[in-house]
Amino acid sequence: MENLLLKIGQNLFLIFGLMALGGAAVMVAAKNAVHSVMGFLLAMLAMAGCYLCIGAEFMGVAQLLVYAGGIVVLFLFVVMLVELSKAKEKGVFQRQTPFALVLAGAGVVGFVGVFWKTIFGTSAQEALTLAPGLVTQGEKLGNAQMLSRGLFAEYLLPFEILSVILLVALVGAVVLAKTERV
Amino acid sequence: MPSMNLVLLISFLLFSIGVAGVLIRRNVLIILMCAELMLNAANLNLIAFARHSGTVAGQAFALMVMGLAAAEVAVGLAIVVALYRKKNSISVDEINLLKG
Numbered sequence: 001m002e003n004l005l006l007k008i009g010q011n012l013f014l015i016f017g018l019m020a021l022g023g024a025a026v027m028v029a030a031k032n033a034v035h036s037v038m039g040f041l042l043a044m045l046a047m048a049g050c051y052l053c054i055g056a057e058f059m060g061v062a063q064l065l066v067y068a069g070g071i072v073v074l075f076l077f078v079v080m081l082v083e084l085s086k087a088k089e090k091g092v093f094q095r096q097t098p099f100a101l102v103l104a105g106a107g108v109v110g111f112v113g114v115f116w117k118t119i120f121g122t123s124a125q126e127a128l129t130l131a132p133g134l135v136t137q138g139e140k141l142g143n144a145q146m147l148s149r150g151l152f153a154e155y156l157l158p159f160e161i162l163s164v165i166l167l168v169a170l171v172g173a174v175v176l177a178k179t180e181r182v
Numbered sequence: 183m184p185s186m187n188l189v190l191l192i193s194f195l196l197f198s199i200g201v202a203g204v205l206i207r208r209n210v211l212i213i214l215m216c217a218e219l220m221l222n223a224a225n226l227n228l229i230a231f232a233r234h235s236g237t238v239a240g241q242a243f244a245l246m247v248m249g250l251a252a253a254e255v256a257v258g259l260a261i262v263v264a265l266y267r268k269k270n271s272i273s274v275d276e277i278n279l280l281k282g
Binding site: 014053054074082108155170173179 | 184
């Protein structure tokens with residue numbers, strides 16, 4: 001029992017990653033749009049778990065708040081607003097589905113082929129392993145503190161530009177979604 | 183701590199599922215969700231490389247990508263609602279306003 005728990009703890013990232021892949025597959029394959037959104041939700045929750053596993057605590061919590069809390073609810077609202085019964089008549093998948101799937105499969109095979117040694121080779125595995133020892137300053141400060149120093153000191157200008165973009169998107173969304181005569 | 187290869191592999195698989203979804207679905211909403219999934223796969227890569235290099239730049243930019251994705255969803259869903267009002271459908275086959 002303890003052995004099993006230890007193994008689960010060691011492979012937590014793999015478990016979350018597989019959950020994310022499963023949620024994404026459900027999202028793409030589901031016929032009902034609400035089921036798709038649920039698959040998306042599962043994928044986003046699992047991604048938050050992945051972020052937590054690779055030592056990005058702040059990003060994991062932000063992922064939970066932004067995606068699971070905000071974006072999924074927005075998607076559900078729009079699914080509720082638009083009527084989807086007409087979409088079912090012509091089928092949910094495009095005509096080019098087989099070709100597209102073959103293309104995506106070829107992409108996967110090509111990637112694995114090119115990076116075969118990087119991914120599965122024993123010699124390369126050592127070099128690319130995550131090195132927590134590198135984060136000397138970060139361990140003392142904690143993830144959120146370190147991130148805030150980066151955001152508000154080093155990358156202040158991109159951060160401010162992002163806030164302007166968010167404002168523009170807010171105004172744009174209101175203008176696009178309002179009715180003509182108002 | 184997982185190895186870098188595993189992180190890269192999972193992120194690439196998520197990205198390719200997103201690409202496949204964009205290519206095969208007719209529903210605009212699901213295409214938007216697939217775009218979000220691709221952005222998330224890129225985020226996973228950014229965070230993994232930030233951890234690998236021991237700096238914070240990757241995480242900072244992943245946070246910015248997340249904010250940008252939120253803006254994209256807001257505008258995209260507004261466009262979907264406007265489109266539904268105009269065409270009474272959200273299938274990409276019906277959206278051919280620019281067709282000559």
